[in-house]
Every structure is written in structure tokens, then in C-alpha cells.
Amino acid sequence: MENHPKKEQTLVIIKPDGIQRTLIGEIIKKYERTGLKLRAMKMIQATEEKVEQHYLIDPEWVEKVGEKSIASYEKRGVEPPSRDKKSVGQKVLDGLKKYMTSGPVIAMIWEGNQAVGVVRKITGGTEPLSSDVGTIRGDFTIDSYQMADVDERPIRNLIHSSGSLDDAKAEIAHWFTKEEIFDYSLIAEEILYDVNLDGIAE
Ligand code: GDP
Ligand code: MG
Numbered sequence: 001m002e003n004h005p006k007k008e009q010t011l012v013i014i015k016p017d018g019i020q021r022t023l024i025g026e027i028i029k030k031y032e033r034t035g036l037k038l039r040a041m042k043m044i045q046a047t048e049e050k051v052e053q054h055y056l057i058d059p060e061w062v063e064k065v066g067e068k069s070i071a072s073y074e075k076r077g078v079e080p081p082s083r084d085k086k087s088v089g090q091k092v093l094d095g096l097k098k099y100m101t102s103g104p105v106i107a108m109i110w111e112g113n114q115a116v117g118v119v120r121k122i123t124g125g126t127e128p129l130s131s132d133v134g135t136i137r138g139d140f141t142i143d144s145y146q147m148a149d150v151d152e153r154p155i156r157n158l159i160h161s162s163g164s165l166d167d168a169k170a171e172i173a174h175w176f177t178k179e180e181i182f183d184y185s186l187i188a189e190e191i192l193y194d195v196n197l198d199g200i201a202e
Pocket of ligand 2: 161162163
């Protein structure tokens with residue numbers, strides 16, 4: 001049963017701006033009401049090392065984020081500070097270390113069918129200005145690549161969520177010990193996952 005689709009897990013972190021904006025409850029509600037199950041949750045003051053290790057879990061992340069950042073400059077017709085993906089990505093990472101340690105964060109593990117994709121869908125795209133309406137980033141904040149670039153800081157977008165199943169597995173191991181993860185059933189799982197739906201009608 002360990003590999004059943006209902007067992008997929010993903011990591012969510014409410015970033016310091018999410019906590020400062022008093023959006024903890026709103027954010028949790030968005031994930032909770034989908035039917036995903038909360039397997040673990042804790043508040044942490046992260047260190048810069050913890051944040052750096054987190055983003056370096058995907059060895060290609062620095063280059064990918066550099067590429068995305070250069071593309072966002074070009075889309076706006078602005079010359080990027082450099083054409084070197086690695087150095088642009090490294091600058092984003094340096095900023096993230098400061099941003100993510102500026103106050104406490106809340107880390108959570110959400111579990112259920114397609115948890116990684118469901119959580120990414122609800123979280124929304126990286127840039128709040130262009131994130132879809134209805135997503136957390138799209139509805140609850142207003143940052144943009146343009147303003148973040150003018151101020152030379154990372155986009156403030158309230159949430160981190162794992163980008164792939166492999167990342168999710170490694171990120172969960174990075175933020176949680178086995179003892180911090182709770183195994184329990186939810187009544188709602190019967191209607192989400194039971195094959196037969198016996199025992200509902202009286
Ligand atoms: P995510 O998976 O949507 O969170 O995005 P990434 O993994 O690509 O980047 C991690 C975080 O770095 C984002 O959530 C933003 O806070 C920040 N960030 C990413 N790309 C850029 C960028 O091009 N410019 C700036 N200023 N910040 C960025
Ligand atoms: Mg990411």
C-alpha cells in the first residue's frame with residue numbers, strides 16, 4: 001500500500017511573509033479543503049545553511065532559476081545583470097537565504113493523490129502578479145519580477161511547495177525527522193479513496 005497514489009507526499013513551507021501577513025489559517029485552509037491530509041507541521045526559525053541546502057537539493061535549480069530570471073528581464077525588455085545563468089541563479093539564492101531566515105516559517109507535509117501537483121496548482125506560479133486567480137500567490141499578494149528586480153531581492157510569494165516528486169522526497173527528509181510525521185486516518189479518506197463505499201447508506 002506504500003506506493004498507492006493516495007500516499008503521495010509533498011512539502012509546503014509558509015515563508016516569513018505568509019506569517020507576517022497573518023495568512024497562516026487562510027493558506028492551510030486552501031490545502032486542507034482539497035482532501036489532502038496534513039501528516040506533519042512545525043514552526044521553525046531556519047538558518048541560512050538550512051535554506052541553502054534546501055534549494056540545492058535539486059542540483060540544477062541554480063541554473064534553472066537563473067534562466068527563468070534572465071527570461072523575465074528579457075520579457076520586459078530590460079537587460080539582465082548578467083547572461084550567466086549560474087551567477088544570476090546564485091544571486092537569487094543569496095537573496096533567498098536572507099528572505100527565508102527573516103522570521104519563522106511553517107513547514108508542512110501534505111499527503112494524498114497527486115499531492116505534488118495539487119499543491120503546486122493551489123500555490124500558483126512563482127510571480128504573484130501573473131499567478132492564476134484563485135491560487136494562494138495570485139489572490140493573497142502582489143509582488144512582481146519587476147519590483148523584486150528593482151529592489152534586487154527575491155520575489156515574495158508566501159509559499160514554497162515542492163516542484164517534483166523527487167524534490168518532495170528529499171525536501172521532506174531535509175525538514176522533518178520520522179518522529180515528527182504522524183500516521184493516522186481521516187474519516188474523509190473513505191469517500192476519497194474507498195473502492196466500495198459500503199457502510200454509508202443506512
Ligand atoms: P517556485 O518553485 O515557484 O517557488 O520557484 P523557484 O523554485 O524557481 O524559485 C524559488 C524562489 O526564488 C521563488 O519562490 C522566489 O521567491 C524566488 N525567485 C525565483 N525566481 C526568481 C526571479 O527570477 N527573480 C527573483 N527576484 N526571485 C525569484
Ligand atoms: Mg521551486
